[in-house]
Amino acid sequence: MGVSLADIENAIGSIGRGYASAPVMIGGMVLTGAEVPDALTIGGRQMLVVHRLVGGGRVVDALGNDPARLVLKGKFIGPEAQARAQALERMRMAGAPVFFSAAGMSLNVWIAQYRYAYEAKGAVCSYELTLERPAELVASSSIVESQSIGADIGSATSGMLDMVGKLASSAYVASGQFSTIVGQVTPMAQLLDAGGAVASVRNALGTVNGISQTGVNLATNPASAQSMWQGMEQAGAGLTRCLGQTGENLESITVSNYSALSALTQNAGLASQTADSRGLLNRAAVQVATAGGLSKAGPLIGG
The missing domain is CATH 2.40.30.200 (Elongation Factor Tu (Ef-tu); domain 3)
Structure with a gap:
């Protein structure tokens, strides 16, 4: 069964609305939306x-x-x-x-x-x-680091969202027809729908971004650092999957008509944005590990 443009837009919209309000974290629970x-x-x-x-x-x-x-x-x-x-x-x-x-x-x-x-x-x-509440805490340099982390994650999130918006508005995605393209190509709709690689990245980055925006003191709250790291790992897995699928598509597409050229352009754009997000995520992951005292080594996602 094909995925329509409306289905994709609804899935993207539901993801975006989930992070429309700044979250509140208590214990191991993150409150979002109406819960805030x-x-x-x-x-x-x-x-x-x-x-x-x-x-x-x-x-x-x-x-x-x-x-x-x-x-x-x-x-x-x-x-x-x-x-x-x-x-x-x-x-x-x-x-x-x-x-x-x-x-x-x-x-x-x-x-x-x-x-x-x-x-x-x-x-x-x-x-x-x-x-x-206990005695009020004095702000520390770890909060500044958390804000820096939030800037990187926010850039990665907005970049992926902008790219998804451009792709979702394309007639190529709406048609879902790949008869003129090599059969092994993964449809763009499959990459963007609610269960696809891009949606999983947006979901994970949204959670990490929400935690970082609260100015969490990672030095005194290692559990928060661990939660952010786990969200980054989920986002990293989605980015790796997205890079793999777009890479395979770029190798498989033979440009012989407009549909093939459109598919090539869209996959190239998504691959480029994914690579940029990967770099931002790796830099943020190093900061989280350092500020939170986590025993993590090397980049989150390989080059």
């Missing part, structure tokens, strides 16, 4: 002891910062809504500190209160989460 709270109030108070003296004078002793609790409200939506809501419930029951990352913060917190509402027969679970 609309607002997060950040602040606290300075604990003061005021000694009032005769005549109106006063002596003020500052005892230190008292960070306010963080309150998050959102919704889990879809067939996994209740399972994801229950995952947060298990974190609360465990009573152990969990990693939290959002709005430029990166720290360990305790789940002080948590509740969720079972709605629409489990398809929607609204939640309210209250987090207790």
